[in-house]
Amino acid sequence: MKHVRISSAAIRPDQELAALEGLGGGALASFTGIVRDDGGVTAIELEHYPGMTEASLYRLIEAATARWALLGAVITHRVGIIPLGAPVVVVGAASLHRAEALEATAFLIDRLKTDAPFWKRAHYADGTAQWVEAKASDEVRAERWV
């Protein structure tokens, strides 16, 4: 089970992960990214490259499936305006035992950060907005998986 979804509506982690529960595995690991209050941020806005986004996320799932014995994996990413406290991304992986699901989940979110064509703009309480700069630490984390 490999599933990629881009949503302009709110996402519910439990709903995105439900399909991974019935695959017969003993392990389901997941990561949820949430909009945090980073110096007065009220919302973030996500822009993406339709078509390339879905293909790049699917390629990441294919790479994870080739590397670990997974029963399934999902990536759901929200786009548009996302309010403080709401989920931005949900990544999940299911496997027979925990090690594969845990490692694959870390791989998927680390590589999503550097490989998938999304861009984030932070909106602040005073009405201003600013594009978020890529972090060198994200590159370092993604390189762990090369």
Add this chain to the structure above:
Amino acid sequence: MKLVYFASVREAIGLSSEEYDVPQDACTVGDLVARISARSQAHACALQDLSRLRFALDQNMVAGDTLLGTAQELAIFPPVTGG
């Protein structure tokens, strides 16, 4: 070729996409970006620092020295910040 811009590059140029006739002597992505820079002051401003730009040819991430070949679409954007 179709040029596609995202995020801060899109805003600086003021367009999300445009058509462009690729000059005969533009062989690589970097060559082409240099030629696109000459289109207007806004293009020059958006594309001046290659180290802060990333590229996708036909929706695959590529480096600046990649040959254009028969690609139909070049996307130019800042480093990605999803997740």
